[in-house]
Amino acid sequence: MSGLTNVARDVAEGLAARGWRVCVVASKHDPSLPTNETINGVRVVRAPVLAKVGKGTIGVNLTRMALREMRRSRVANLHLPLIEAGLLTKLAPIPVVSTYHCDVSLPPGMVNVAQREAVDRSSRSGLRRSAATVVTSEDYARRSRLWPVIAPHMVAIPPPCVPVADGEPSYRRGDGFHVGFLGRIVEEKGVEHLVDAFLALDDPAARLLIGGEHTGVAGGSVVERVRAHAGDDDRIDLLGFVPDQRLGDFYSSIDAFALPSVNAFEAFGIVQVVGMLAGVPALVSDLPGVRLPVERTGFGTIVPAADVPALRDGLARLRDAPPDVAAGRAAASEAFSVESVLDDYEAVFTKAAG
Template identity: 35%
Template sequence: MAPALPSVRSIGIVLHDFPLGGTERIALRLARAWIERGIAVTIFVGEDRGPLRDLVPGGARLVPADPPVPRERRSRESLGAAAAAFFMQHPVDGVFVPGNFHWEIVPALARIPDRPAVVAQISSPLRMGPRGWLGQLAFERRMRRLLRNADAVIAMGALHKAQADSIMGRAMTTTIPLPALDDERPARPASGKTILAAGRLIHQKGFDLLIDAFDQLDDPEARLVIAGSGPEEPELARRIAARNLEDRITLAGFVPDLASLLDDARLFVMASRFEGYGAVIVEALGAGRPVVATASTPAVEDVLGDPECGTVVPVEDIGALRTAMVAWLDRPAPDPHRLAGVVDAYRIGSGAEAYLEVFRRALAARHETA
């Protein structure tokens, strides 16, 4: 019989701050789930500010760096040093490093004497054509340098796992579907013809393309709601006004929880030029809403392979966006429970347990080599 794995009683999470990011949202969702399971969670932040600050779960110990570590050049290295100093004085069993953005903090954590198990997450593609071969080579070198002393790496899909293990030169990656969904949220039948989109209002997200595609819909009942805030908001508002669409397109601003907007929607659209994982696709399917998405993220391969769940269109193809939206609005709304069932593996309960298992195995391996 294999020996029992060590228990995990405490976990630290390091975040730079609380921006509008899917990585940070998932980290806070995991923190809540771990607390519900009796784990002591400490969230160490460079600055205690940002729009997701209200999502910090009750029961978490929130520790801002003193002095604060604002975002600037090389600030993640400073954040790593501050976090390492804190966890040396206040030990935890493991530290979770959420997403590629935070990888720079791993080397400092790995230097803690009798250190915690350090688990890093992959949140965006590891191999990207736009980097070019020289940029890709530099990225892989950096990844090996930053993560070589991590105890484990978590990928969101099989492709990321294979790429990570290849880059690192050893099998150190575990695949865990993105824990983007609550355990118990009923999927409600859809009605009306409201299209929902959400994200930071920046060029990457393609909201300009979506507005142009929506302008070509010959359906006076269709409505578009765009949830999010960002620097492109004035330009998008001008674009809407120039097309006389103010009565059909709503810029809803930042919305901390999309649940009510998804309940009112018939269809979710992601028109991004490029994405990390695109957790919002999983969230939309979990609410029982079909998705039209550009081929900008690995999520389309993971969850949109079934044509009953949605449609994948080429990046920056306004005509394809329009055609796909028309097709979904013209057909009966699909069974929301069937769509939600497709992403059951992305529920927070199973995800939180899977992450804890990675920490347990990392601690066991550390004890074996001690």
């Protein structure tokens, strides 16, 4: 699960519900998944994977299967970064719209540097040939390594942020201030800084709920680092993966949502908007794209990235002087409604397809 996969799914299923015929071509990251199936009106075709390298996969059939589906279609939507982007746009028999989510971020090392450069090269080639490039925000796009090739055909469309159903506060323990994080437990999320800030808050009644996958995570989990920072403090709960059917319970259990990302490879942060739609203000890092939802809604606070004292003070502000919940939910709903996002994608696809 990631922002990229959520956007691809929600746009595909949203357009299918509007009467579009949609096929998604993806890698079969889990061998137990079927090669062909239909999910919520979307036909899904999966290419076998030979190997996994870093955050990516190596396969032999993804390009061939994508081109086969393109020949039956009017327009293609590639989700980048994608190692096959250059070849697919070169061979595509139909117009291509590329959605560029973020720059590739990998740990140091010769293999990772080579992988990043290969993906960037392919993405540049693909973006040059695209009829349009969708980005989640111009704020992020202007600071991307690929800005020169994004700029000519850029269209800024925020990700679709699907609200969760109301839930029960089943993760809550006591009446104290509850802070939540939800996401992959990886380097760029900066979760250990949030743990340090929470501990510095020195509030015996407070709780920190950390939800997210930390086994078999692309790019490598840092959960042991997070556990080391948390120590034996029983106010901090590592919940593991929170399934969709319990997201409402998670957001109902917290008073503030924290997204303490530490570098510019986090491009938006859908989870913070989902929290806003559930009535939860956000504490976010001052990073391109990530800061946009709080800037547009005023529902939360923005602090410097990786700054533990600033994170602590931000948590204290949200605890002691929480923003207006009704106004915050309304602002988030107006700025990031799924229907307006689908309207914009429909317009881009229709124009590209002629």
